Amino acid sequence: MLWSFIAVFFSGWLYVDAAYRGPAWQRWAFKPITLILLLFLAWQAPMFNAISYLVLAGLCASLVGDALTLLPRQRMLYAVGAFFLSHLLYTIWFAGQLTFTFFWPLPVVLLVIGVLWLAVIWTRLEEMRLPVLAFIAMTLMMVWVAGELWFMRPTDTALSGFFGAGLLLLGNIIWLVSKYRCRFRADTAIYAACYFAGHFFIVRALYL
DSSP: OHHHHHHHHHHHHHHHHHHHTSOHHHHHHHHHHHHHHHHHHHHTOTTOOGGGHHHHHHHHHHHHHHHHHHSSSOOHHHHHHHHHHHHHHHHHHHHTTOOSOOOTHHHHHHHHHHHHHHHHHHHHHGGGHHHHHHHHHHHHHHHHHHHHHHHHSOOHHHHHHHHHHHHHHHHHHHHHHHHHTOOOTTHHHHHHHHHHHHHHHHHHGGGO
8 A cells, every 4th residue: 555655646746746847748647647546556455345436437537537627628518527427426435335414514614615615716617607516516515425424433444535535625626716716836736636635545445
């Protein structure tokens, strides 16, 4: 697991380095390579079972979304759709381990985050309003279900999944705010760190 983490970290770092100062081919290569490494890592998990295929499918959907955002003319609608599907598959995976429970402060906090998130970018979305709204709702749902699983069963597996989902939420906030509202120097680095680490911790849950 340690060597796999090092490989994922190094590949992700090469992508971030290329985004700021490296050649374009390096940026094109190492974002998908990082996801492919995570796919291999998930496939080799000792606790892999039938429902774990949802994690593999989620990673594949994210890989498609990444490819669409790297095209010279970004296909944002389809990319958002691919990321929506990825989060939906993760949500189903979390829900498959969950019995009925309700920790009410979590959805309240997530609702506030969602409202503030939308308030920042809404006027800039134009024709992307409905797709982005659906994507944000799906992201918040994923974190909610992952959180409910951890509050119901506070194991290392549930915590790793919840932490991963939370990092994906943070990465998505930075991605959409930097794209539709304002960019800042470290946005790509922070987004990539949250994005890759979020997927990594969800894959890590398969090992615990």
